[in-house]
Structures are given as C-alpha cells and as structure tokens.
Amino acid sequence: MFEYAPAPESRDVVDIKPSYGLFIDGEFVDGTGAPFKTINPATEEALAEVAAASQADVDRAVQAARKAFGVWSAMPGSERAKYLFRIARIIQERSRELAVLETLDNGKPIREARDVDLPLVAAHFFYYAGWADKLGYAGYGPDPKPLGVAGQVIPWNFPLLMLAWKIAPALACGNTVVLKPAETTPLTALLFAEICRQADLPPGVVNIVTGAGETGAAVVNHPDVNKVAFTGSTEVGRLIARSVAGSGKKVTLELGGKAANIVFDDAAIDQAVEGIVDGIFFNQGHVCCAGSRLLVQESIAEELLESLKRRLARLRLGDPMDKNTDIGAINSAEQLARVRELSDIGEAEGAERWSPACTLPERGFWFPPTVFTGVAQSHRIARDEVFGPVLAMLTFRTPAEAVEKANNTPYGLSAGVWTEKGSRILWMADRLRAGVVWANTFNKFDPTSPFGGYKESGYGREGGRHGLEAYLDV
Amino acid sequence: MSDTQAVRLAVRKTYKLYIGGAFPRSESGRSYVVTSSKGDFLANASKASRKDARDAVSAARKAFAGWSGATAYNRGQILYRIAEMLEGRRAQFVAELTEAGTRKAKDAGGIVDAAIDRLVWYAGWSDKIAAVAGAANPVAGPYLNISSPEPTGVVAVIAPDEPLLGLVSVIAPVIVTGNTCVVVASERAPLPSITLAEVLATSDLPGGVVNVLTGSVKEIAPWLAAHMDVNAIDLTGVAEEDLAIACEQAAAENLKRVLRPSAPDWSADPGTKRMTAFLETKTVWHPTGI
Numbered sequence: 001m002f003e004y005a006p007a008p009e010s011r012d013v014v015d016i017k018p019s020y021g022l023f024i025d026g027e028f029v030d031g032t033g034a035p036f037k038t039i040n041p042a043t044e045e046a047l048a049e050v051a052a053a054s055q056a057d058v059d060r061a062v063q064a065a066r067k068a069f070g071v072w073s074a075m076p077g078s079e080r081a082k083y084l085f086r087i088a089r090i091i092q093e094r095s096r097e098l099a100v101l102e103t104l105d106n107g108k109p110i111r112e113a114r115d116v117d118l119p120l121v122a123a124h125f126f127y128y129a130g131w132a133d134k135l136g137y138a139g140y141g142p143d144p145k146p147l148g149v150a151g152q153v154i155p156w157n158f159p160l161l162m163l164a165w166k167i168a169p170a171l172a173c174g175n176t177v178v179l180k181p182a183e184t185t186p187l188t189a190l191l192f193a194e195i196c197r198q199a200d201l202p203p204g205v206v207n208i209v210t211g212a213g214e215t216g217a218a219v220v221n222h223p224d225v226n227k228v229a230f231t232g233s234t235e236v237g238r239l240i241a242r243s244v245a246g247s248g249k250k251v252t253l254e255l256g257g258k259a260a261n262i263v264f265d266d267a268a269i270d271q272a273v274e275g276i277v278d279g280i281f282f283n284q285g286h287v288c289c290a291g292s293r294l295l296v297q298e299s300i301a302e303e304l305l306e307s308l309k310r311r312l313a314r315l316r317l318g319d320p321m322d323k324n325t326d327i328g329a330i331n332s333a334e335q336l337a338r339v340r341e342l343s344d345i346g347e348a349e350g351a352e353r354w355s356p357a358c359t360l361p362e363r364g365f366w367f368p369p370t371v372f373t374g375v376a377q378s379h380r381i382a383r384d385e386v387f388g389p390v391l392a393m394l395t396f397r398t399p400a401e402a403v404e405k406a407n408n409t410p411y412g413l414s415a416g417v418w419t420e421k422g423s424r425i426l427w428m429a430d431r432l433r434a435g436v437v438w439a440n441t442f443n444k445f446d447p448t449s450p451f452g453g454y455k456e457s458g459y460g461r462e463g464g465r466h467g468l469e470a471y472l473d474v
Numbered sequence: 475m476s477d478t479q480a481v482r483l484a485v486r487k488t489y490k491l492y493i494g495g496a497f498p499r500s501e502s503g504r505s506y507v508v509t510s511s512k513g514d515f516l517a518n519a520s521k522a523s524r525k526d527a528r529d530a531v532s533a534a535r536k537a538f539a540g541w542s543g544a545t546a547y548n549r550g551q552i553l554y555r556i557a558e559m560l561e562g563r564r565a566q567f568v569a570e571l572t573e574a575g576t577r578k579a580k581d582a583g584g585i586v587d588a589a590i591d592r593l594v595w596y597a598g599w600s601d602k603i604a605a606v607a608g609a610a611n612p613v614a615g616p617y618l619n620i621s622s623p624e625p626t627g628v629v630a631v632i633a634p635d636e637p638l639l640g641l642v643s644v645i646a647p648v649i650v651t652g653n654t655c656v657v658v659a660s661e662r663a664p665l666p667s668i669t670l671a672e673v674l675a676t677s678d679l680p681g682g683v684v685n686v687l688t689g690s691v692k693e694i695a696p697w698l699a700a701h702m703d704v705n706a707i708d709l710t711g712v713a714e715e716d717l718a719i720a721c722e723q724a725a726a727e728n729l730k731r732v733l734r735p736s737a738p739d740w741s742a743d744p745g746t747k748r749m750t751a752f753l754e755t756k757t758v759w760h761p762t763g764i
Contacts, residue, residue: 123614242727410728441617446614448611451757461755464609
C-alpha cells in the first residue's frame with residue numbers, strides 16, 4: 001500500500017468566532033438559555049460557544065417568522081426565486097469555507113464535505129428556486145398556498161445539506177422558517193444565516209435557533225407553527241408525531257433506517273464491493289439510508305467477503321481535514337458510546353466481528369470500519385440502527401428469501417440491489433418496501449429525486465416535485 | 475285447512491361482519507340493536523370486538539401481496555364490477571336507506587346513483603394515478619431515476635355516518651391503488667355497509683381486500699390506531715375530538731399515515747387527495763452506461 005503524504009486542507013479559510021448568538025428577525029441576538037460549546041470531534045477542541053434558545057427565544061423567532069410570512073408569501077414567486085438563486089450562488093462562492101467549517105464541526109472527511117455535501121446544498125437551492133414561480137404547474141392545483149411558519153429540526157450527520165433540504169422548498173413555496181440545527185453541529189447553519197444577510201433576504205424569513213432537545217421541542221410544539229419537518233431518529237420522530245397529534249400541523253418525518261444491500265451471484269463483484277463500502281462507510285455510516293445490512297447470495301459470500309476485507313484494509317481513517325482521508329471522526333462521544341455498545345452486543349450475541357488493522361488517533365472520537373459475519377436476523381446488529389461504520393452480513397439463497405429478509409424490519413428508507421440481470425432488478429425493486437432503491441449503485445442523491453421512507457422510516461418526501469407537497473396547503 | 479291465506483312471513487337477514495371474504499358473527503357473540511331514525515327496530519348488528527379487529531387486520535395483510543401485485547387494469551376492472559353489482563341492487567339500497575330513515579325515498583335514489591358513479595370514477599384512476607403522482611427525475615448524473623406511487627399497506631378506515639355514498643367514497647380510493655383495508659362502519663347506520671359487503675363479495679374482489687366491522691367506533695378505533703401491523707388510518711368517521719386525538723396519538727407508535735379531513739362534502743369532486751394520502755413514493759436509481 002502506498003504511503004500518502006499528508007494533504008491537509010487549511011482551516012484558515014474560515015473565520016470561527018469565539019461565540020455565536022441566535023439568528024432572529026435578521027439579527028444575531030443573545031439567547032436566554034445556558035450557552036454550550038461545540039467541539040471538533042476529531043480533536044475534542046472547543047470551536048466556539050453557541051447560544052441556547054429558550055422557550056421565550058423560540059417564541060420570538062416564531063413571531064418574527066409569522067410577521068415575515070405576510071411579506072414573503074405575498075411576494076411574487078419570481079422574486080422569491082431570485083432570492084433563492086442568490087443564496088445558491090453565495091453558497092457556491094463560499095463553498096470552500098462552508099466545507100471546511102462542516103468538517104471541523106462534524107468530523108466528516110473534507111473530501112466528502114467538499115465533493116458531496118456542498119455541491120448538493122447549492123444544487124438544492126438552485127432546484128427549488130426554479131419552482132417558486134411555477135407552483136401552479138406542480139400538480140397541486142392552479143394556485144397552491146403556503147402553510148405559514150415551518151418549524152424545522154435537523155440532525156448532525158449532514159448539517160448544511162439537511163438545512164438545504166428543509167429551507168429551500170419551504171421558502172420556494174412561500175413559507176417562513178424557524179430552524180434548529182443539531183446541538184453538536186450548529187456552525188454551518190449560523191454561517192448560512194450570514195449568507196441570508198448577504199443575500200438581503202427579508203428579516204424573519206429564516207430564523208436559526210440553536211440548542212438541544214428542549215429547544216427542538218419548543219419549536220415543534222409552538223402553537224403558532226403550521227408545519228413541522230424533522231429529520232432524525234425514529235425514537236424522536238415518534239415523540240413528535242405523538243406531541244403534535246390533534247394540532248392540525250402538517251408533519252413530515254425523515255427517520256431511521258436499516259437498509260439491506262443485496263448482492264446476487266451474478267453481480268460485478270468489484271463494483272458491488274465499492275457500493276457496499278460507499279453504502280455503509282460513507283460519512284462514517286452516519287447516514288439514515290446507509291446499507292447497514294449486507295445480504296449476499298450464499299454461493300459468492302466467501303469470495304465477496306474476501307474482496308470486501310481487502311478493500312477495507314485500504315481505507316484511510318484519520319484527520320478529516322486531510323484530503324486523502326476516507327473515514328473521519330464519529331460525531332460525538334455519545335454516538336461513539338452507542339456504536340461501541342451495539343458492536344459489543346453483536347459480539348455477545350454470537351456474531352463474528354472483524355476490523356482491518358487500523359490505528360485510531362489518540363484524541364477525538366473514532367471507530368474502525370467493522371464487519372460482522374455469522375449474523376442472524378434476530379441479532380440486534382441486524383435490527384437496530386447503529387448509525388456508525390458497522391456492517392452486518394447475512395446470506396440468502398433465493399431472490400424470494402432476499403426480499404423476505406430485506407423487508408423484515410420496521411424501517412423502510414432505502415435498499416440496494418446488485419445484479420447484472422435487468423428483469424431481476426425490476427422484480428426486486430417492485431418488492432422491496434423502501435422509499436429509495438439503488439440498483440447497481442448506492443447512496444446517490446439529487447435535488448430532483450424524491451427521498452423518504454416507508455413504515456417507521458417516516459412520512460413525506462424531500463426533493464423533486466414531491467418535496468413541494470410538504471410545504472403547500474394541499 | 476283454512477280458507478284464508480296466511481300473510482307470508484318475511485325471511486329476515488342476519489347482519490354479520492365481513493372478514494377475509496367470509497361473513498362471520500363477532501367472535502364475542504355480541505350484537506347491538508340498530509333502529510331507524512324514528513326508533514323502529516331494524517336488526518341486531520354484530521358488535522365487533524378487539525379480536526375481530528385483529529382478525530380483520532390479519533385478513534387484510536394476507537390479501538395485500540396479491541391485491542397490490544395485481545395489475546392496475548385488473549384492479550380497475552374489479553372496481554368497475556363493484557359498480558355494476560351495486561347498480562343491480564339499486565332498489566335494495568334505496569329501500570335500506572329509506573327504511574333506516576337516513577334519507578327520504580326521493581333523495582335515496584340520488585345517493586345510490588352517486589355512490590355507483592363514484593366507484594366508476596375511482597375505477598378509472600387505477601391505471602392513471604401513477605402517471606399523475608409519479609415522475610421521471612432528471613438527476614445530474616448518468617442515472618435513470620424513476621419515482622412511482624405504491625400502496626401504503628393495510629389501512630384502517632373509520633367510515634363516516636353517511637351509510638352508502640360516504641362509505642364508498644372512503645373505501646374506493648384506498649383499494650384502487652392496491653391497499654387493503656379494515657373498515658369500521660357507521661355505528662348508527664351500519665346495515666348498508668353489510669349489504670355493500672355482499673356486493674363486494676360478488677364482484678371478484680379477493681377476500682380480505684375490504685373487511686367490514688360493525689359495532690362501537692369508540693371501542694374498535696383505538697385498537698386499530700394502535701395495531702402495529704396497520705400502516706395507515708383514515709379518521710373521517712371519528713366525530714369526537716378526544717377520540718380522534720387519542721387515535722392520532724396511538725397511531726404515532728408505528729408512524730401510521732393519518733388522514734383526518736374536516737367535514738368532507740361527499741357530493742363534491744373528491745380530487746386525488748384520498749388516494750395520495752395512502753400512497754408511498756418509491757424512487758429507483760440505476761446507472762446508465764455501456
């Protein structure tokens with residue numbers, strides 16, 4: 001294996017302030033909750049102190065959004081579009097800065113922040129910008145109306161991309177938003193607030209309130225919020241669905257997953273191995289649609305496992321700011337504890353654990369890429385969402401068995417199929433109960449492509465024409 | 475022998491449940507008295523229990539693979555067949571609606587006609603909804619990307635107190651796309667729903683696609699809302715606010731899709747919303763290349 005010379009990205013491109021306030025009504029203001037520190041998970045270094053929004057702060061943000069709703073919803077769609085195009089352009093202009101900040105705050109490899117997250121963020125704003133003055137053609141009636149104030153709560157795995165998925169369609173449809181970024185990754189959302197100011201977005205159209213679960217609950221449960229959008233765990237999704245019951249708020253939930261990545265004996269093995277690696281080790285496996293259950297046809301299981309192990313031995317784990325790095329840091333100590341716990345349970349339940357030889361940095365939160373073999377469907381590593389770089393491998397003999405096992409989960413977000421036989425792909429795609437099916441590819445995203453789950457992976461779609469419905473009164 | 479001819483005694487119908495294509499009594503052995511709006515005795519209807527609700531969900535789940543896997547053309551034909559069978563029993567439904575006192579004789583005919591026409595309208599949607607709700611997505615890369623609507627699964631339907639038109643208007647949009655359902659009939663006027671089940675049973679609709687329970691909405695709806703093998707719930711017929719909220723809360727446990735419309739007008743154009751509420755969108759990606 002080649003030794004690569006370090007190729008560190010410079011952190012000088014981004015200016016991190018010592019402390020950040022809330023973004024309400026176009027201004028940065030102090031929060032009245034107890035401020036908290038956000039750290040770099042790769043080094044445990046504190047990056048900045050961030051304000052926590054109390055119930056009263058959230059209330060102010062919702063009021064600002066309500067006031068702005070009048071102006072924003074009355075504005076011609078073509079004008080709203082231009083603001084969104086403007087934002088998309090500024091994101092492109094400042095993408096290096098945003099990518100570096102994302103990597104520092106989140107722990108993901110700079111290569112991914114730069115080549116995946118940021119291009120998708122800009123593309124999402126471009127895409128929905130174009131819808132703002134074409135809503136009457138979207139199939140929701142001649143003049144569909146916005147809902148009002150959207151309360152949005154997003155996770156830490158793709159902080160800025162999830163912000164884009166929430167804010168772009170909401171604004172295009174004429175809603176205003178109060179968004180709460182995840183407690184461990186607030187910084188790019190606050191830089192986005194600055195971008196809104198650079199774009200001269202009317203005050204109150206976008207409000208960013210930072211904080212922990214309580215702040216999120218205050219946003220979701222605020223009586224003057226008309227729409228709730230949440231991406232995160234199924235556990236919290238359930239709580240939200242329960243707490244808004246009877247309120248008449250429109251809700252979209254994008255929750256957990258336990259996707260099956262199914263490899264048939266005629267698949268192109270090398271491509272499948274790349275897809276398996278991308279499916280579960282992309283973004284340290286902190287992906288709701290990660291291909292965390294590998295289902296391999298029995299006759300090729302051994303051969304595929306060998307290839308997979310060979311490939312994993314060549315992944316580079318370490319400094320996320322190094323452009324050669326494949327696997328970065330686990331986002332938080334809490335998440336690391338969960339990944340460790342579920343992996344230990346995997347071993348205790350009798351599955352065989354394997355990781356390539358790999359030195360973990362001394363500071364920060366790290367977990368090596370891990371593969372479990374000899375996994376039974378009853379094992380928790382085959383049932384629970386680990387949300388980390390942990391793959392559970394199972395085998396099957398017939399396509400029917402593959403479908404049965406793939407669907408044997410309360411989740412239904414995504415699935416993968418690898419085979420060279422076209423009719424089999426379509427047959428499988430028909431039967432897999434999942435919102436996204438990647439055939440001979442995995443973990444691909446695009447603003448034009450609807451994304452969202454079946455069953456306990458939530459409801460509603462983000463992306464494409466379908467993503468508009470979540471923000472229109474239809 | 476007497477010279478006077480005795481007045482013939484009518485053979486009355488026993489109103490039972492409709493589960494898995496069969497007409498069982500409630501396993502609980504319970505029934506309740508159904509009266510006309512004037513208070514006259516009409517029949518003893520079965521009073522479904524939790525166990526009946528669970529049996530109905532099992533039957534609906536069992537029927538799901540076959541029904542959702544049928545071609546859209548086939549489902550459309552079967553819905554049209556239901557309309558044909560309903561047309562054939564038009565006089566019976568007019569009489570039942572009139573007898574129940576829910577409609578005056580002169581209005582009942584129009585209601586039955588509207589119900590028949592609604593079935594025909596939905597029948598035509600079976601092979602068109604995918605064209606309206608689906609999409610070919612122009613992703614920025616060498617991939618084919620298609621989104622198609624798919625049925626959500628087993629849907630619990632609490633039917634409104636509008637015994638025929640309302641009932642047909644909530645069942646047809648659920649099943650036309652391939653879902654199967656468990657319907658809780660109007661508690662006050664349940665009899666036409668069982669007669670409709672007789673129509674369904676003779677329309678080539680596979681057993682279990684529609685299951686009909688009669689009884690107490692307050693008793694059965696929460697069980698269905700909490701049932702972990704039910705994918706969605708239509709609360710149209712839940713009038714009581716507290717009960718509706720309790721059902722919504724219970725539905726959160728397995729993230730059921732919930733439809734709770736406000737005061738539907740059954741004579742209005744239904745639109746596509748009742749169909750799309752119980753559809754999932756599946757997006758399939760595949761690389762293009764040589």
